[in-house]
Amino acid sequence: MALSDTIKRLGAGAIEASNPVAVMFGKVTKTNPLEVNVDQRFTLDEDFLIVPEQLTRYEVDLKHKHTTSSEDTGEALTEKVVIREGLKAGDTVLLLRVQGGQKYVVLDKVVGG
Template sequence: MKRLVEAIKQAGVGAVDATRPVIVQYGTVTKTNPLEVNVDQRLTLPEDFLIVPEELTEYKVTVSTTSGPQEIVIRKALAVGEGVALLRVQGGTQYFILGRVGT
């Protein structure tokens, strides 16, 4: 009987989660190599759980100037302490980083 009650509870939770396929959450970058994002005091997401769009990865180019080659940062990577908005994919096993969040 106890197993039946647990199965019913799990089915109920699954039904509720199915009505919310995506959840927006906010976090803070706590580490960059490998990337880690802290969502709340109990949850720190390692890089394996994060989907990082290209816009949030570093991109540099080297240009020639009269004083020689110079490296220019076109796009900054995420940095420790930055706030980010995340979309939790249904099931909670992956989080898509939407972008930086201002302070």
């Protein structure tokens, strides 16, 4: 076997052994604490997940009161306004396994299909 073939084979083996990045699908099974079941094979808890801000719940308190010289209109928008729902149980997510396989980045929710 030629030296170049041996080097190629060793390089390919090193890449396989290091668990290179992989894209997977998962389903959110629980939100507090977050759990995602991957390809119906194993479940990841929040210790193994990196969730970007855009996939977290975001709500704003816009409660306010208008007062004029003649009257008080009372409070408006008494409930918080939800800007982003965040992840919910049943959502399908696209996951990116970080090299080494210890952490998974939740890239986005999958819609349709």
